[in-house]
Amino acid sequence: MESGQRKKNRNALTAAIKRLGEDEAAHLVAKFGSLNHSCKKDWAAGNHMIAALLNDGFSHNQIRQLLHVGGTRIRRITREKSPTSSCSPQQRSPSHVEYISSGHTDSESLAAASPSKDVPSPTGDDADMDDDVEAEFDRLRAQVDTLETYLADLLTDQQRHHAHRRRRKKRGMPPSLQLSWEEVASAMAEMHNASATERRHLFAQTQTSRRLLPLLRAYAATRPIHTCLVEDHETSPQLALGHVNVVAHPEARKQGLDWLSKVVYHNTDRMFARYHYPPTVAGRVSDAYFDFSSPAPPYVFVVRGHLDLPVSLSAAWSLFQDGFVRKQSGHFTPDEAASIAKRFTVTRLDLDIRREITPEMWYLHHTPLGQEYGKKNLFRIFHEPDRVIVAGQTIFHDELAPPPPTDTKHLVWYVLEQVPGEGRCRVRWMSMVSSTMTHDGFYSIDEEATKNGLDLSECPEDRKEARLTQHLAPIAAGNSYNVDHYLGQVFASVL
Incomplete structure (x- = not known):
């Protein structure tokens, strides 16, 4: 070879x-x-x-x-x-x-x-060049x-x-720490592809926003402006959120649900401070009262609760997930589903859109049997280093689910937080329910009293709030007890 x-x-x-x-x-x-x-x-x-x-x-x-x-x-x-x-x-x-x-x-x-031999050798004529x-x-x-x-x-x-x-x-060591030109070229090609992909994604977002903007402008032009939102900046959040519409357009709908859930979450500390949270006492507290401080609606019904648990935050959250989150998000056991089916029809809304936002969000429509309209509840879980917040609200206007003639705006917070320096955690909750609202605004105090079976036509103006509070006190006490009792069952194994 x-x-x-x-x-x-x-x-x-x-x-x-x-x-x-x-x-x-x-x-x-x-x-x-x-x-x-x-x-x-x-x-x-x-x-x-x-x-x-x-x-x-x-x-x-x-x-x-x-x-x-x-x-x-x-x-x-x-x-x-x-x-x-x-x-x-x-x-x-x-x-x-x-x-x-x-x-x-x-x-x-x-x-x-x-x-060849014919090449001349140097001669005396070349002496000057030697x-x-x-x-x-x-x-x-x-x-x-x-x-x-x-x-x-x-x-x-x-x-x-x-x-x-x-x-x-x-020695089995890599040949050199210096990259070859092939590796550099490959890395640059990957970076170029990633940049091109991101550019296409941003371009698609830009196009979507351009299509969405005229829709939002047209919607805003058709909505009435509630003067109470402008005149009183200290009104309760449900005034700002009560008449917000969840539109049918998929991209606008996704952004709307994301924004609505974040608004409630970011107002957690503000609303707890407004209603004197956190309490300085330890143990178990539960109360309810009517807040008439805002010009509209005529009142806000507030339920507060506080519970100390002798376990860590992770242990308490595990109990809360099974006792509250699972049921409220519509994941029922067969027995629970059979019991609920006797009273309500529960429908999960926007499954795909909610998955795009976060898996820890649920949007359910509860319709009592025999009734045309029901309540739409939007909840979302937010995790922080030392606490977990579950923020929820009811949705009045939704283009995919016709709203009832009247409803109430309901905001709720459940906060589980670790007590610093101690092996225990604290559970706090607060519920805020507005008076009755329609598509144009809220009931007056007289209309609200009439709805609840109380005639204030002969009552002096400065006594109407006290009279309505007294009339609704049994209802307030019952609601406060029900929430406290329910959470007591959730954490019964550690109390």
């Missing part, structure tokens, strides 16, 4: 013949065959050196630069200063400098590579020494690098 080196030599010879032409190639081969052993050895050493440089990563241009320096002058000066040598002019081999640095093989180059030629020869020889030193340093560096790579490979 033909060896690899011999095959390379044969291929190189074939390429050279094609480049020089058969006659010139035969002439050069004949001259190489007539060389003595010393010249052939030098020629072979030059070939090996060039092959080593190519194998170490040097390009043909780099090698040509190394050999090109002073090549033409060295040939001429060598011919003039050393007309005879161990390699006679007739035996001199074709020079590497001539054929690598020159870049052409015309007849003049061949003549320079193999000068000193200049001698100085030029010495300068070029010094430059050759410098280039040889530089080449030797390069070869040493290459050998040291290869030895280092072999040692790392032998």
